[in-house]
Amino acid sequence: MLHCNQTCGECPSCNGYDPMGCENQRIWGYETPYGSFAQFTLAQSQQLMPKAPAMTWEESASYALDLCTAYRMLIDRAKLRPGENVLVWGGAGGLGTFACQLARMIGAIPVAVVSSPDKAEMARKFGAVGTINRKDFPNLAYTPNETPERKKARLDAAKAFGKAFMTAAGTSRGPDVVFEHPGQETFPTSVFVANRLGRIVICAATTGFDLNFDVRHLWMRQKTIVGSHFAHAEECWRANELVLNGTIKPCMTAVYPYAEIPRAHDDMMHNRHMGKLSCLVSAARTGQKTLSEIV
Template identity: 55%
Template sequence: MAPVDVTSVADISVEPGTLPEKMTAWVIRQEREGEPIDAFQLEEIEVPEPGAFEVTVRVMAAGVNYNNVWAALGQPVSVFRYHPEEDHHIGGSDASGIVWKVGTGVTRWAPGDEVIIHCNQASYEDVEVHGLDPLAAPSQKIWGYETSWGSFAQFTKVQAQQLIPKPKNLTWEEAASYGLVYFTAYRMLVDQCGLQAGHKVLIWGAAGGLGVFAVQLCAAAGAECVGVVSSKDKGDLVMQLGATGYIDRNEFKGMMRKGGESPEEEKERFKESRRFGKAVKEVLGDAPDIVFEHVGQATFPTSVFVLKPFGKVVICAGTTGFNLDFDVRYLWMRQKQIIGSHFANAYECMKANELIEQGRIRPVLWRT
């Protein structure tokens, strides 16, 4: 494949309302699945035309998420199973940009509008979209992971309902950085767990993409939180964002579930979980009402154990493994709840974005 000239990718030869024929995009093809550095290749590809109730957006900035790693690796499943009609995959589930062309039926948006894009798609024909929750719809997909037209391109194609006005107080890069992780954290804490003042919350990976927003949501609600991090620098960051305190997970390496532990090894692991639970109480003054989970296999047994009776573990991912093995006695005897959560609906995205516009929540960028 011929190399792509990237010296002028920011130049667009047409005005809003008209699309060029070709664009530059970071593309995965099924035969290249593997390490991201090899799987993603720059290609020149056709610009997608918007269909009914769709919009084509010129991408001004794109955010990077862990699902891009999964897409590249083809694990746990190949993304091509989600869109077999396409022979390419353009990743990216976060973006800010300019509406460039609208499809038939679109009345809220016009060429030139500055927007951010949330990543939930579903068919308008599914009844769940109109009466339950779009996330319950059989057709529900995450744009840029389960669809082929993500944000790692000059243009992307989305449903009109995915668009949200770009906050005027943010740069393009800031506006592109937070959608998937922040809106996910908002649904987990605010809608799934009813976060409120006085709640005590344990946040795993508190300096990561999800965690930095979970910490800020707790602070905005008047809740106390302790963040689990991997270094003092990250601990300092979560304190700046409003955490009550932090715990360095490197001091509790023995509590991590690896899978396949012998009875003796599990006994030692449980001792470390008890010690960790005491450290959490020292920071919060009590056991947590809510545990914010996305790590999965390594931490889940500890999450269930340290949670307060009648408390809630809310989980949206399993970055260390999807098979969760824990002592269920601590669940039923202390009447705890496990809640699964997946991204957010359009209304939740809008309400979460209002906090950004008000300056109560801010994006945390590592590098642009």
């Protein structure tokens, strides 16, 4: 199976501290034209990783992108430590289910933000110690050009949200690490609720790229914003090892045949999905595990 990071393999970054510093670093299938949903693809040999023999192809294909991203975000970039509290946005989503599992694995305390009781149950199943339903905070989302009244309502909601985090975590402290990816709508709350010296680690901005937040909440309490993008080969191998040895479980919830790939995208766009989705490309049926079955 493949991880999706490509680098030049030749430069000092690739051969030194961190290949993610390579000027030619690209995410395969996202920043390269040789991507997914194709019968054949062009990959680098360093992208190949062992597949769990007992796992189906579709389940094996489902986890690397989000697991390895969450691994780098929490372990190597935010340097999450045992006993720390973590706020995980989208806790029943692809990134979120892995973030909760990784946090639990190292003895941290993940609280998942979700938008329905079903998703709360899913997040708990994958390690969240508590959940917050963001629908209980209708004024929480940031929207551009807000009026002073709207801003005050949002700040009040953020304070209540911070208290809900403590209740869900079972502590009197807020998050030491915030696992960010929704972006514009949630980022001001993430900065606001993080503890003193807290880290907000971010890999995406699904709701909008222009982030607006009160920087006093950052500097006065000495918080850090950390950018993160996928993971390098060694992080991917370490993360994959956790699947191979059964520590981390993939969270695939649906498999779509080739003809229904648009439906998979539609479900994702409308946030009807949970965990990870897989699509069959060349395989005629689900449940196959070896090369001889599909050749």
